[in-house]
Amino acid sequence: MLTDAELTVLGLVTERPRHGYELDEVVSERGMRDWTALGFSSIYYVLGKLRDRGLVAEVAGERAHAKAKKTFTATDAGRRACAAAAEAAIAELRPVHPPVLVGLANSPAIPPGRLANALVRRAEAVEERLAEVRRAAAAQPTAPPFVRTIFDYSIGQLEAEAEWLTGML
The missing domain is CATH 1.20.1280 (Monooxygenase)
Incomplete structure (x- = not known):
């Protein structure tokens, strides 16, 4: 099972390889902070957890951004996990606590x-x-x-x- 933050990050690196700074930019541009608890400081933490579970991998090569240290992409297992978790998130009605x-x-x-x-x-x-x-x-x-x-x-x-x-x- 993926947390909302994990699914958000995994989904973004499933779209295409990204580094932490780019992930933060996309999260901001798309207004994702309004519906998921994902701050800049937690992006690399989440990436590390996804990497440890074999759902993302570091991409070798040049830095995509001057501040970027690592670029990540989804593995095949990550793509499958992302698809399954996204489908469940759409289909299942979960309680909210406003x-x-x-x-x-x-x-x-x-x-x-x-x-x-x-x-x-x-x-x-x-x-x-x-x-x-x-x-x-x-x-x-x-x-x-x-x-x-x-x-x-x-x-x-x-x-x-x-x-x-x-x-x-």
């Missing part, structure tokens, strides 16, 4: 005016985030279809929450 649900479960403790204010602040934050994701998507008009799908999914989720919040206010 803090907003904990807050709503405890909302009777919030004075009514403050609850309404919290919902307004959340609605504003959702609208800001929706605008950010739309800008990020528009900035990558030539992104591969699977990347566009991720943006579309994120936009759909945010639009659904904005609609729900409108009904709550």
Whole structure:
């Protein structure tokens, strides 16, 4: 079983060989930090774990980037593991634990005016985030279809929450 961070990194090196700095750039460009816990400092740690499991291998040759020390590519076992884990992640409904649900479960403790204010602040934050994701998507008009799908999914989720919040206010 792969963690979300492992699957993210493995998927990116399955696309093509990459070094840690490039992985960080792609994670940022595609807005992946919004849905996976993968910071720059953990990228090489994850690559090391994947290498130790035989899922990625170092590519011999020139440095692809001045700061890059190693470039990695997926092994055949890595490609198979990536495909299986990605399929499972798409097909299986896993529980999520959004803090907003904990807050709503405890909302009777919030004075009514403050609850309404919290919902307004959340609605504003959702609208800001929706605008950010739309800008990020528009900035990558030539992104591969699977990347566009991720943006579309994120936009759909945010639009659904904005609609729900409108009904709550």
